[in-house]
Amino acid sequence: MQEYLASYARNFGIDSLLRLETKVESVVPDAGGWLVTTKGDGVPETERFDRVVVATGVFCEPAVPKFPGVDEFRAAGGVLMAGTEFLDLDDARDRHAVVAGYGKSACDVTVAIASVATSTDIVARQLLWKIPRKVAGF
Incomplete structure (x- = not known):
């Protein structure tokens, strides 16, 4: 799966846009957009974006609610x-x-x-x- 995703990104020329091993420090609303602060090589960087997508799934921290019983x-x-x-x-x-x-x-x-x-x-x-x-x- 990893190779498929890497190949897909290369094929469509978006691999240079990816920032791997980067932690999102904050996402803050800003005049109809979002200020996103990330930390890659230990240096914080803030950029403004029109849209933010939060996409979690099998690689996220599990959230199991407390069920009665x-x-x-x-x-x-x-x-x-x-x-x-x-x-x-x-x-x-x-x-x-x-x-x-x-x-x-x-x-x-x-x-x-x-x-x-x-x-x-x-x-x-x-x-x-x-x-x-x-x-x-x-």
């Missing part, structure tokens, strides 16, 4: 984990699994565990259409 659930043998913590299909093998959410990471986990779990359910606030409704006008 989670202690009882775990005491009965249940396991609660973020998608980034799910690393072994055997954790879902022959179990009844529930995936909370319907984003890319949740769908990836669901597809993987559905092949080994006794049952797999998805709980989501809103179901989204995952593919374009039309491709090439059809």
Whole structure:
């Protein structure tokens, strides 16, 4: 996947725009835009942008909300984990699994565990259409 993304960036000439190993220190609203302060080689740098996209997923810090009854659930043998913590299909093998959410990471986990779990359910606030409704006008 890494090589594919690098190849894609090179092919479309956007690789020179990437800033890897750079920490975002702050994002502050500024007159219809955003001031973004980053720190790459230890030197802070601030730039103004019209738009900011926050794109997190499987490489982010997991955020598992506190659910009522989670202690009882775990005491009965249940396991609660973020998608980034799910690393072994055997954790879902022959179990009844529930995936909370319907984003890319949740769908990836669901597809993987559905092949080994006794049952797999998805709980989501809103179901989204995952593919374009039309491709090439059809």
